[in-house]
Amino acid sequence: xxxxxxxxxxxxxxxxxxxxxxxxxxxxxxxxxxxxxxxxxxxxxxxxxxxxxxxxxxxxxxxxxxxxxxxxxxxxxxxxxxxxxxxxxxxxxxxxxxxxxxxxxxxxxxxxxxxxxxxxxxxxxxxxxxxxxxxxxxxxxxxxxxxxxxxxxxxxxxxxxxxxxxxxxxxxxxxxxxxxxxxxxxxxxxxxxxxxxxxxxxxxxxxxxxxxxxxxxxxxxxxxxxxxxxxxxxxxxxxxxxxxxxxxxxxxxxxxxxxxxxxxxxxxxxxxxxxxxxxxxxxxxxxxxxxxxxxxxxxxxxxxxxxxxxxxxxxxxxxxxxxxxxxxxxxxxxxxxxxxxx
Amino acid sequence: xxxxxxxxxxxxxxxxxxxxxxxxxxxxxxxxxxxxxxxxxxxxxxxxxxxxxxxxxxxxxxxxxxxxxxxxxxxxxxxxxxxxxxxxxxxxxxxxxxxxxxxxxxxxxxxxxxxxxxxxxxxxxxxxxxxxxxxxxxxxxxxxxxxxxxxxxxxxxxxxxxxxxxxxxxxxxxxxxxxxxxxxxxxxxxxxxxxxxxxxxxxxxxxxxxxxxxxxxxxxxxxxxxxxxxxxxxxxxxxxxxxxxxxxxxxxxxxxxxxxxxxxxxxxxxxxxxxxxxxxxxxxxxxxxxxxxxxxxxxxxxxxxxxxxxxxxxxxxxxxxxxxxxxxxxxxxxxxxxxxxx
DNA sequence: TTGTAGGCGTTATCAT
DNA sequence: ATGATAACGCCTACAA
Numbered sequence: 001x002x003x004x005x006x007x008x009x010x011x012x013x014x015x016x017x018x019x020x021x022x023x024x025x026x027x028x029x030x031x032x033x034x035x036x037x038x039x040x041x042x043x044x045x046x047x048x049x050x051x052x053x054x055x056x057x058x059x060x061x062x063x064x065x066x067x068x069x070x071x072x073x074x075x076x077x078x079x080x081x082x083x084x085x086x087x088x089x090x091x092x093x094x095x096x097x098x099x100x101x102x103x104x105x106x107x108x109x110x111x112x113x114x115x116x117x118x119x120x121x122x123x124x125x126x127x128x129x130x131x132x133x134x135x136x137x138x139x140x141x142x143x144x145x146x147x148x149x150x151x152x153x154x155x156x157x158x159x160x161x162x163x164x165x166x167x168x169x170x171x172x173x174x175x176x177x178x179x180x181x182x183x184x185x186x187x188x189x190x191x192x193x194x195x196x197x198x199x200x201x202x203x204x205x206x207x208x209x210x211x212x213x214x215x216x217x218x219x220x221x222x223x224x225x226x227x228x229x230x231x232x233x234x235x236x237x238x239x240x241x242x243x244x245x246x247x248x249x250x251x252x253x254x255x256x257x258x259x260x261x262x263x264x265x266x267x268x269x270x271x272x273x274x275x276x277x278x279x280x281x282x283x284x285x286x287x288x289x290x291x292x293x294x295x296x297x298x299x300x301x302x303x304x305x306x307x308x309x310x311x312x313x314x315x316x317x318x319x320x321x322x323x324x325x326x327x328x329x330x331x332x333x334x335x336x337x338x339x340x341x342x
Numbered sequence: 343x344x345x346x347x348x349x350x351x352x353x354x355x356x357x358x359x360x361x362x363x364x365x366x367x368x369x370x371x372x373x374x375x376x377x378x379x380x381x382x383x384x385x386x387x388x389x390x391x392x393x394x395x396x397x398x399x400x401x402x403x404x405x406x407x408x409x410x411x412x413x414x415x416x417x418x419x420x421x422x423x424x425x426x427x428x429x430x431x432x433x434x435x436x437x438x439x440x441x442x443x444x445x446x447x448x449x450x451x452x453x454x455x456x457x458x459x460x461x462x463x464x465x466x467x468x469x470x471x472x473x474x475x476x477x478x479x480x481x482x483x484x485x486x487x488x489x490x491x492x493x494x495x496x497x498x499x500x501x502x503x504x505x506x507x508x509x510x511x512x513x514x515x516x517x518x519x520x521x522x523x524x525x526x527x528x529x530x531x532x533x534x535x536x537x538x539x540x541x542x543x544x545x546x547x548x549x550x551x552x553x554x555x556x557x558x559x560x561x562x563x564x565x566x567x568x569x570x571x572x573x574x575x576x577x578x579x580x581x582x583x584x585x586x587x588x589x590x591x592x593x594x595x596x597x598x599x600x601x602x603x604x605x606x607x608x609x610x611x612x613x614x615x616x617x618x619x620x621x622x623x624x625x626x627x628x629x630x631x632x633x634x635x636x637x638x639x640x641x642x643x644x645x646x647x648x649x650x651x652x653x654x655x656x657x658x659x660x661x662x663x664x665x666x667x668x669x670x671x672x673x674x675x676x677x678x679x680x681x682x683x684x
Numbered sequence: 685t686t687g688t689a690g691g692c693g694t695t696a697t698c699a700t
Numbered sequence: 701a702t703g704a705t706a707a708c709g710c711c712t713a714c715a716a
Contacts, residue, residue, distance in 0.1 A: 014703045046454035051693035053392030054708050074417040085439050097437045112388035223626035256598040284565035356687045393709035396692050
């Protein structure tokens, strides 16, 4: 194993010079820098991560805590995770994958041992038991999701309330009067996942302002549960002409069922989905949808932790940020003016 | 920050005793162990990861390289990633998440810097450029997937050839004679992802033995591409009564399209999917499927790296293992005897 | 069963 | 602009 001292000897300088040449924390003459760089490639030097962490008091690792609930949409989650690792690399950081089965203790562990310099929490619940740990130990952190009390924390999430409102507005603008909202399974609402409730509240408020009549129905997302949900909706409100769907798994079955029941989308029935654009594009007809912002939540979260890590290192009080990113409505082929009442 | 020496002082022993008490590498009297444990909880001691890595020459971290291709089924991938982190924790290891955008260099980096003690590669291609790096630097590794030349490497994967054969057998047993195989998009086959070809070969061989007539058609998986694929199949081979689907995204559309075309599953047409059980259960009718083994690939891969890490530490030559895990056929509601020819 | 002491490879503080 | 050198916190022969 080739170490810093080897490089120094080979380049005819002291090890501190090599160290500074690498960190750039003090000026080095072009000539010696060149010699050092040559020595490094000649010898194939790679700085030892453990030693660097020990001496520098920074592991250059952040931990990412991912959820295990089967309810979350896995591809979306993974997309965020990937964005996090890519963004982290740009800061010279690597990402440690943490699951929730260690509970809040996992977060404490990686922070207390110095394994990670900061933490990103995904799938934050309103009353999340990992948050007290964060507060108690002043761990640099960023939350993807919105807790009950975000005071002093850095959070980023979709603006789900606006997403709900956009749906209500779009259907109201098209003249629909009876709307059904097909949501996640009831478990999601009971878990206080926040985003589900926020969407619903945003939708409800706007729907009331626009004098819409509406129904909210949780749905498991399997074909059969969707069939049951749809049947009950049409039984309760036969005049329903508009559907808002916030449940990725239910979209395919819903379209299939509407088709089977002889209802044409969008002529008879309009469907608007709250889902990623790629998913909206995959269905037929391509779905009018409300989806997340261009800039990835993961990137933002990384920027937030990095800021907090830097602040903590500088002894400053990190500033709290709360960023709700506005969704976009994209009109595609699944919504149209409400049919005339027969 | 409370360190080992603090614990030692508090417990009235030397620091080495504390160290050994924690690692269990030498016997400690019950009495002193108790005093040490008390001191640890009293002071809230957490061993420093960097120092441990430096002195112990082990980071207790393994790197997991995840694919970025949009073609892979993300939930399945995530399931493996979670299984890996959980299994790793049981060995006292944490998991570093690496994406492929650093290329093979990422693997070299984490190994050379000592950031990771070992590596798990997902989505291994037949001719994978990360493998030379593994070989050149003797990095303890496990591959999920099967490369061209697995000599000297530890690999684990599904036995896709058998999966294909099971499909052919099942349909042949039911009296079907004309079969269509709906696969992944042609990109997957071009990338030499291996699993797609292996499935197809297994299916083809058995199909020929059983005197089946069959068609293989790649498919993008969107509703529209599936519609096109199905239309072409039925145009080319109107007598097709059995479908094998190895493309998670195409399953929903296919069922929907068959229904729309007036074909009833399973009375008119049998469908068998190569997909996880949970997915097979979600459709209607519930799908006869061929799916992976009970024991998770992730767990096996972790066991394999751990074995290699241990061997390397002991100076032994790690032994290569190649494990192809047998799939299971579960008969559900989507397959039935072939209809009589009209 | 326990203690002593040297070393792991970098960083950063003094000097020069 | 560069050097020497003392930490950083833990591990592990070697002793006792």
